Amino acid sequence: MLYLDSAATTPVRPEVLEAMMPFLTSRFGNPSSHHTVGEDAAGALDDARARVARILGMRAGDVIFTSGGTEANNLAVKGIALGRAQLNGSRHVVTTPIEHESILESARYLERLHGFDVTLVGVDERGRVDPDAARAALRDDTALFSIGYANNEVGTVQDVPAIAAAARERGVPVHLDAVQAAGWLPLSAAELGVDAISLAGHKLGAPKGTGVLAVRGRVPLEPLLHGGGQERGRRSGTEDVAGAVGLATALELAEAGRAAASARVTALRERFVAQVLAAVPAAALTGDPVHRLPGTASFTFAGTSGEAVLLELERRGVVSSSGSACAAGSDEPSHVLVAMGIAPEVAQTAVRFTFPASLDQPLDAVAAAVEASVAAVRSGG
Known part of the structure; x- marks a missing residue:
């Protein structure tokens, strides 16, 4: 896992x-x-x-x-x-x-x-x-x-x-x-x-x-x-x-370890973001692409349910979230994404990946799991 x-x-x-x-x-x-x-x-x-x-x-x-x-x-x-x-x-x-x-x-x-x-x-x-x-x-x-x-x-x-x-x-x-x-x-x-x-x-x-x-x-x-x-x-x-x-x-x-971790994880995150955006149709990165935490990559996947994608990801050995843990279980769309102008129905497709400062390997397998999970949700399983 x-x-x-x-x-x-x-x-x-x-x-x-x-x-x-x-x-x-x-x-x-x-x-x-x-x-x-x-x-x-x-x-x-x-x-x-x-x-x-x-x-x-x-x-x-x-x-x-x-x-x-x-x-x-x-x-x-x-x-x-x-x-x-x-x-x-x-x-x-x-x-x-x-x-x-x-x-x-x-x-x-x-x-x-x-x-x-x-x-x-x-x-x-x-x-x-x-x-x-x-x-x-x-x-x-x-x-x-x-x-x-x-x-x-x-x-x-x-x-x-x-x-x-x-x-x-x-x-x-x-x-x-x-x-x-x-x-x-x-x-x-x-x-x-x-x-x-x-x-x-x-x-x-x-x-x-x-x-x-x-x-x-x-x-x-x-x-x-x-x-x-x-x-x-x-x-x-x-x-x-x-x-x-x-x-x-x-x-x-x-x-x-902050400076070294920030540089290393930023590079790995950028590779992961590029892979997801290239592989998953209608995937969109949320948040500022430049002014952003090194360890955060968050997306919306139109035509899915974020919670359903999370379940598929966990079946494939990847644990992530749909947003703040403090709001987990809420049926309401993210107040953050709505305030950014994202439509509520799209906001409910959000998935967030946040990485540890110790991350030191590319996330190619995770990007492949995201592609497969989104495809499974869109096809009805």
Whole structure:
């Protein structure tokens, strides 16, 4: 079985498991405890925080460990928007219609229960935001601009520095959902010009249930979890020391191999895309063909059902997906593809292949499996 759904999750790396193991066994202390066992755990947590901060180009105190990308995005959108509302009365949030549900639903929550206005900046047919359109959406009362670095379904990469510069002109903080981009793209907050970054460990070879939100100290943040005041009062609850150590280790490993992996996987992806487009009638690549994640190739196959194609692919030993794992099982067409102007009936034919950073062999056999699977669906099996 060949697993090509790395955007959904990745296996835990052996080095990560090795780094975590002491904190699941002998070094088990609560980092809030004021004795030697607790202080040992607190030291490991501080070290993990500093390691993550170095890669993000932020201060260790900016890093908040969370239970994953969804919590990190919720804390960013709700926490920053509510913090800014308390600070200066701002009650306007800007995002885009192709974001992960954790961002879109958080914005709708603010609109529904806290009286915020929400503006969705449209995207073009490749899923890109025009920085001038982003600039035009900003208002004097804009509390936050939240955007994904790279889309989780089609892999389109945004011009984050240009969008962030437009927000900076108006004094609006920018939150960057980098869950899919980590390990593939640069993450320096200073170079990108952003104020907050979300990450999820399980996209990088750390366990599920691990994540980060890094927020610059000058940005107000209203906590969503209250209790013991952990994470400098921004996220209460006993920290997962082993998870933090694992995430830091996975992020360092991904960053160390990022340039080589990106170049290698991009070349293999391009070969695969060309083979599929040449072999499968009416196949169409979705997303930006140039500004896209190295490890993402997504298609529509008109005249099929994406779910049926996935079943045929699995029969042939290839595991992939029809889009976001968080929306799996929905009968609705992808909100991302519809926002890009793709007809709903075509959007329901989508299939996404996402590759691991370790990919080092051509995908000729997978392209042949795609051709056979689409043909089987179109012929009725």
